[in-house]
Every structure is written in C-alpha cells, then in structure tokens.
Amino acid sequence: MSPEEEVINSSSLTKVRKLQLKDTDLLNLLINKTVSVAIEKGVIRSKSIIVDAVDATHTLSRTNPFSxxxxxxxxxxxxxxxxxxxxxxxxxxxxxxxxxxxxxxxxxxxxxxxxxxxxxxxxxxxxxxxxxxxxxxxxxxxxxxNITSAKDAVSKTGYKSVDNPFFGNKTHLAMTEERIISAAGNLWRERRWSGTPQAH
Structure with missing residues (x-):
C-alpha cells in the first residue's frame, strides 16, 4: 500500500478469516511448503533443529471463554x-x-x-x-x-502478569540453524504455565 491509499476496511479481514482461512491445518501446510522449497534450493544444509522450550509467544484462542x-x-x-x-x-x-x-x-x-x-x-x-x-x-x-461455538480443549487461562490474564496457549517454534521455521505447536502448562509441559 502506498501512503496515499486508504486503510483497508477491517471487515475485509473478517471476510478473509471466515471464507479463505477455513483450513485449521493451514499453518503446517505453509511451513511444510516453505521447508520443502528451502531444501530444494539448498538454503537448508544443517541437520540440527532449535526448539524454543523456555520462552514462547502467547497466542489467543480462536474460541471465546465468554458466552x-x-x-x-x-x-x-x-x-x-x-x-x-x-x-x-x-x-x-x-x-x-x-x-x-x-x-x-x-x-x-x-x-x-x-x-x-x-x-x-x-x-x-x-x-x-x-x-x-x-x-x-x-x-x-x-x-x-455460530450460535454454538466449538470448545477449545487445549487453551487455558494464562497470565502475562498477576493482573493480566488471557485465554489461549503458548506457541513454540522449531527452526533450523538457518533460522527457517520447521514446526510450530501449542503448549499449555498448569498454573500460569510454570512447571512441566502437560500437553502438545
């Protein structure tokens, strides 16, 4: 977009989410394709995978904890x-x-x-x-x-701080030494995500 263009209408993003992003496995599909192309072009040469197991991105659930x-x-x-x-x-x-x-x-x-x-x-x-x-x-x-929303069995109420709760999970990434993301997954932990991972 050029600086002179009008900002995209927010409802367009809603339409894209509803009509074009129905495949819940879309992220894995995109990651797999990216890794395949990177291997084919010789970008990925390493054999090691780096997994972020300590700090992760907080991801809000697609479902809503409220009615x-x-x-x-x-x-x-x-x-x-x-x-x-x-x-x-x-x-x-x-x-x-x-x-x-x-x-x-x-x-x-x-x-x-x-x-x-x-x-x-x-x-x-x-x-x-x-x-x-x-x-x-x-x-x-x-x-x-969606009069009845789907249940989200993985998401939990987590805390970024004592007064800042959110409903979702933590997204962990695996990447190659060349910094190409090779996998992404959700992880939640009991009691404010501290302790041993309970689910993946």
Missing amino acids: ALAVLRKRSKLLRKTIYSYEESWKERMPKKNTDNDLQKELSYCKELGRVIEQDETINAIPAIKEKLNLLKETVEDTQE
Missing part, C-alpha cells in the same frame, strides 16, 4: 457508553435493553440498537462511535453464524 450473550452485552454497552460521552441526550432515544438471559432476544436488541444509531447521520459519522458500531455488527454476524 455469546456476555460478549454481545459488553459490546452494546461499550457502544452506548461511547455515544453518551458525545451526546448524553441519547439515553432517551435508545431501544429498551434486553434483561433476559436469552441469546435471540439479545441479538434482536443489538440489531435494533444498530438500526437506531445508523439512522442518525450526525452521530454515526463520529469515528469512535462508528468503530464500536461496526464491532457490534460483526459480533452479531459471527454469533448468528
């Missing part, structure tokens, strides 16, 4: 709060919140909230509000597509 209902409520609340910071009088114009623990009712509420906001061109033109609205709309769309 779809909780995520929708959190994002609609964030949107309302952002609107009130610009125009407090909007409290009177908001649709009635869903108080039941019913996902379908929450989806209906979020759609109605989005519809009401989009009708007002002035408030909808504010970038901070537009961003929160788009996030809520994408969440509604994702929730409708």
Whole structure:
C-alpha cells in the first residue's frame, strides 16, 4: 500500500478469516511448503533443529471463554457508553435493553440498537462511535453464524502478569540453524504455565 491509499476496511479481514482461512491445518501446510522449497534450493544444509522450550509467544484462542450473550452485552454497552460521552441526550432515544438471559432476544436488541444509531447521520459519522458500531455488527454476524461455538480443549487461562490474564496457549517454534521455521505447536502448562509441559 502506498501512503496515499486508504486503510483497508477491517471487515475485509473478517471476510478473509471466515471464507479463505477455513483450513485449521493451514499453518503446517505453509511451513511444510516453505521447508520443502528451502531444501530444494539448498538454503537448508544443517541437520540440527532449535526448539524454543523456555520462552514462547502467547497466542489467543480462536474460541471465546465468554458466552455469546456476555460478549454481545459488553459490546452494546461499550457502544452506548461511547455515544453518551458525545451526546448524553441519547439515553432517551435508545431501544429498551434486553434483561433476559436469552441469546435471540439479545441479538434482536443489538440489531435494533444498530438500526437506531445508523439512522442518525450526525452521530454515526463520529469515528469512535462508528468503530464500536461496526464491532457490534460483526459480533452479531459471527454469533448468528455460530450460535454454538466449538470448545477449545487445549487453551487455558494464562497470565502475562498477576493482573493480566488471557485465554489461549503458548506457541513454540522449531527452526533450523538457518533460522527457517520447521514446526510450530501449542503448549499449555498448569498454573500460569510454570512447571512441566502437560500437553502438545
């Protein structure tokens, strides 16, 4: 992209993730192809593999530890709060919140909230509000597509620090002496990832 070009629309990334990255084994496929080409071209000559077993990249899980209902409520609340910071009088114009623990009712509420906001061109033109609205709309769309999300048996709640938890795992890399990545895997450890590795 040149500096003059507009920034890519965030929804494009969502579409790529949904439509083109369905193969969960895509990373291994790409790594295998890269290593094959590197061997064929003579880039890899060493016989040793370096494995990062101490420090690893924290990777967020693709699944969410929170329920779809909780995520929708959190994002609609964030949107309302952002609107009130610009125009407090909007409290009177908001649709009635869903108080039941019913996902379908929450989806209906979020759609109605989005519809009401989009009708007002002035408030909808504010970038901070537009961003929160788009996030809520994408969440509604994702929730409708996957009413029941797949369980993630590998991911755990880990801690980067005492006050900074996240749901995911640790990605460890194996590479050749030429610094070509030859494998990647997820590892989680019991109790804040300290001690002996429990799963791979």
